[in-house]
Amino acid sequence: MKLVIINYGSGNLHSVHKAFEAVNNNLENPYEIIVTNTPFEILNADKLVLPGVGAFQDCKNAIHKIDGLFESLEQVVIGEKKAFMGICVGMQLLAEKSLEFGECEGFGWIPGEVIKIEAPADYKIPHMGWNEVTFRNHELLNNISQNTDFYFVHSYYFRTQKNENCIATTKYPNPITAAVLKENIFGTQFHPEKSHNNGKQIITNFLEWEPS
């Protein structure tokens, strides 16, 4: 089984790769982990991970700059329904659009838009640090306690159009989407690769996940 981590120059690629590798080494049947941006490898993936930090538009442009990258992603994720996980901006890209630095279209895989966090004046932006996450029961959140802390760094968040696509939230002080899910497509606003043991558990759950 092949797990592809998409390399389009994202700053957290190394951390994501190392965290997945550490978890994968403890699995009974480890994946072959491939860090790549070639459509051929992506088309042969069994599971895919899209990291992302920085500005929404920069990430989207970087993906579209690589010939055939987006098209191959769309084919395996939307066409063949392979398990997919987006992290931080890699999750926000799933939205229809983002309002960061003007309007920018996303992948449109999950209905909703990426908007600025609205918080009282004494709340610092970016929302940076460890914050409690509450979630709906799902196998992707197995062995995680409610109100467990995960590491966040962001100024915008994904407001899903449908409640059913938001499976986890955090509070700052208003509710902020912490994780999204639609069929085979999963995404976290927090950084599992930086969330110590809880983050490793999320990665384990994703590696063991078989979307129906």
Added chain:
Amino acid sequence: MLKKRIIPCLDVDRGRVVKGVNFVDLIDAGDPVEQAKIYNSEGADELCFLDITASSDERETLFEVVKKTAENCFIPLTVGGGVRTIDDISRLLHHGADKVSINTAAVENIDLVAKAAKKYGSSTIVIAVDAKKNGDKSWNIFTHGGRKPTDIDALEYCIEVANLGAGEILLTSMDRDGTKIGFDNELLSNVSSSIDIPVIASGGVGNLEHFAEGVLEGGASALLAASIFHFGEYSIKDVKTYLAEQNIAVRI
């Protein structure tokens, strides 16, 4: 609720941990990767490396330290010291740093802040500010590891870099660094109440009460300390337990 972060900082010289008292008198306190692993398992919320290696041809040692740490510690890692160009930032991120802190280079070339924030995202760019009091509610910044004075006002500078896209300010009081008499909470609260981005308190922490004061009086989002942890005076857990008792939200 968002937790106040406890960040142990390791000063690294040619791949070894040191901590200066008032930026002089360096004492060796061990291997950075081993130290980082201990802090990681003790519940540190982030780690910070400050590279103080003077000679540029010996800076390669830092990249190895960063790489090994990132392979072993799955919490955020900030690396600073000698960061001068976009290429320096890129190399550190590539080796596994999550955030890069810029000090002197940002003062000398303020455009670097905006460029770096645009290229790697605000959350990746920490601006380190070394400030020294020069009068009533007035502080000036120093560059070159605290050796070179400037006439730049610390508060105005912090507001400017925040507007240019810095994600966080690492604010060190030169007056307090190494003294163990507590953070300069007046400096902290002045900066923290003037900008929207988080401020990390640094310099002067000597006991558990000082940590709480940094949050309650200084308004800091995160608390950085070095020698107090290295020499085992207090563990990360001691600090968090104490803060929790003071009703300050921490990750236990």
